[in-house]
Every structure is written in C-alpha cells, then in structure tokens.
Amino acid sequence: MRRFLQMSRRLSRLLIILFVLFAPMSAFAVNPDEVLADPALEARARALSAELRCMVCQNQSIDDSNADLARDLRLLVRERITDGDTDEEVLDYIVSRYGEFVLLKPRVSLRTLLLWGAPVLLILAGGVSLIVFARKRAGKPTGSKLTDEEQARLAELLEK
CATH class of the missing domain: 1.20.5 (Single alpha-helices involved in coiled-coils or other helix-helix interfaces)
Structure with missing residues (x-):
C-alpha cells in the first residue's frame, strides 16, 4: 500500500510538471504580428480560427497550432475579415479550398x-x-x- 502511495505521488508530480510545461504552448500560437488592430475584428478572427482544424496537427484548431500552415490560415482568415467578408463567407471560402475536413465541427x-x-x-x-x-x-x-x-x-x- 505504501509503495502504491509513493508511485501515485510521483505520477501526480509528473503530471503537474507536464501540465505546467505544456499549458502555455497554445497561448503562443497567435503571434503578435497577426493580431488585428480592431478588437471587434480580432474577436471575430479568433472565433473563426477556433472553428478551423489545423491540417498538420489535425486535432487542434488553427488558433492553437504553431504550424506554418495554421499561421497561413490565420492570416487568410484575418485578410478575408478585413476585406469585409461575413463569418459564413470566410468559412465557405476556407472549406472550398481545403474541404469539409478543415471544420472542427462538420456542418449537417x-x-x-x-x-x-x-x-x-x-x-x-x-x-x-x-x-x-x-x-x-x-x-x-x-x-x-x-x-x-x-x-x-x-x-x-x-x-x-
């Protein structure tokens, strides 16, 4: 029993250390040079980026991914928003280029x-x-x- 408790404590410490190391990684995904000056447009871009799948990572949104393709997609989303596209038009454009798989929640x-x-x-x-x-x-x-x-x-x- 004592040995089990020791192993449990070690495992808990390891998980805490891993969490502390990897938790901030997603915060570094969106680079400061990508952020739009208008907070309303940036909020829209962030919301859309959270709905799109990184084609490299596949289980992360482009908002959380550090991959080059995710960065390109984030910039494309921001470009389309600043050009005046609605959220639906931005998503339709991305889906037309990359397919339905790019959506984290597929449409019905x-x-x-x-x-x-x-x-x-x-x-x-x-x-x-x-x-x-x-x-x-x-x-x-x-x-x-x-x-x-x-x-x-x-x-x-x-x-x-």
Whole structure:
C-alpha cells in the first residue's frame, strides 16, 4: 500500500510538471504580428480560427497550432475579415479550398448525414437486436431434460 502511495505521488508530480510545461504552448500560437488592430475584428478572427482544424496537427484548431500552415490560415482568415467578408463567407471560402475536413465541427448536410446519423442508427440497431435476442431466448427452455434416474428420484421426493 505504501509503495502504491509513493508511485501515485510521483505520477501526480509528473503530471503537474507536464501540465505546467505544456499549458502555455497554445497561448503562443497567435503571434503578435497577426493580431488585428480592431478588437471587434480580432474577436471575430479568433472565433473563426477556433472553428478551423489545423491540417498538420489535425486535432487542434488553427488558433492553437504553431504550424506554418495554421499561421497561413490565420492570416487568410484575418485578410478575408478585413476585406469585409461575413463569418459564413470566410468559412465557405476556407472549406472550398481545403474541404469539409478543415471544420472542427462538420456542418449537417447530405454529405455528412451518415456522420451525424451513425450514432443514432447504431444505438437503434443495438436496441432492436437486444429485443430480438431477448424474445428468442424467452421461448426456449433452459437446462437439459432429466435423466431416468433423476426423474425417479423426483417422483420419490414428491410422493413423500
């Protein structure tokens, strides 16, 4: 038990150290030279950057990524915003160049219907199969038939 506690403490310390080291990394993703002068436009750019996937990192938004491609996409988003595009127009432009995969939260469309509907379909299929399986088992007897010796013993016990 004591050994377990020591290992647990060491693991906790290691996780804390790793967290302290890696937590500020995403704060350095947007460089000061990328920031727009207008705070309202910068807020829009940040919100849009949080919705777009870094094509290099793939599990980070371009707002959090330090990759060169993410920087290029952040600059492109800011350029389109300063040109007067709406948020939807900016997203449409990026999607037209990089595909739906660039969106961290894919849109609901005919192409992504299976993606959005698959969890519901799987749950329904599982529920239906459980009901069918339970109904099939309900009609079947469990166990095996008694042997002649067991039947004789049962008759003997019932007569008493």
